[in-house]
Amino acid sequence: MFDLSDVRALVTGGSRGIGLGIARVLASAGAAVAVSARDADALAAAADDLRALGAREVVTVAGDIGSRAAATAVVDEAVAALGGLDVLCANAGVFPEARLAELTEEDVDAVFAVNVKGTIFSVQAAVPALTASGRGRVVMTSSITGPVTGYPGWSHYGATKAAQLGFLRSAAIELAPARITVNAVLPGNVLTEGLAGLGEDYLARMARSIPLGALGTPEDIGHAVAFLASREAAYVTGQSMVVDGGQTLPESPEALA
Secondary structure, three states, X not given: OOOOOOOEEEEEOOOOHHHHHHHHHHXXXXXXXXXXXXXXXXXXXXXXXXXXXXXXXXXXXXXXXXOHHHHHHHHHHHXXXXXXXXEEEEOOOOOOOOOHHHOOHHHHHHHHHHHHHHHHHXXXXXXXXXXXXXXXXXXXXXXXXXXXXXXXXXXXXXXXXXXXXXXXXXXXXXXXXXOOEEEEEEEOOEOOHHHHOOOHHHHHHHHHOOOOOOOEOHHHHHHHHXXXXXHHHOOOOOOEEEEOOOOOOOOXXXXXX
C-alpha cells in the first residue's frame, strides 16, 4: 500500500458508500482524513468507523457543497482542522433517477449544483492550501455513466459526470505550475447501500455483466484514489481511471457467454 503518513486529505461526501471506502483506504495508508457530508449522524458513524481502523486523525465537517459559499466553508473548516491540505477527494455527488420526459428544471439544477458546481467550487477553494502543500492532489469521483456508458433515468446525472471530466482537463493545465495534479476515477457498479437497495436479482444480473464476475467494493475505488493521491503518481495529471471490473469492455452480452 502507498505510504500516505504525511498526507492530510479531505473526502467530500465521505460518510457512506464510495466516499467512506475512499476515506477508509486513505486512513489505512496513514493519512489524516477529514470527511464532509450533510448528515451529522452519518458523519459521526463514519468517524467511529475510521477510528476503529486506527486512523491517526479524523475530522468531520458537516455541510453542503452545492454553492460556492458552502463549498468554501467546508474546505476552509477542513484545512483549519487538519493544519493544511495535501489531497482533495471531490467525491460528493447525488444520483436521482428521472426519465428524460419527466425531468424538471429543478431536477437538473439540483444534480448540477452538487455534482458540477460542488466539484468546481471545492477545487477552487482548496487551491491555496494545495499550493502551499507543494504536492497537491485533486481526485474527483466521476462515473462510467455519462463519460463512457448511458442508462435510462440518468441522463442528467450522466451529463454531470461527463462535465466533471471536461473541467478536469483544463483545471489540470491551470494547476500544473503549482505542482497540483488533477485526476478522476470512474467507478462502475459498486456495492454500496444505494445499490444493495435495488435487490438481490438486480445485483446478480449486474454481476453477470462484469467480466471479473463481481460488483466492485468502495475500497476498490479507494485503492485507485490512494494511488492518484500518492507521491508515486506525481507525474500523472489530467487523466481518468476506469475502475469497473471490465464492465465497459464487452460489445454485447454474447461476449461473456
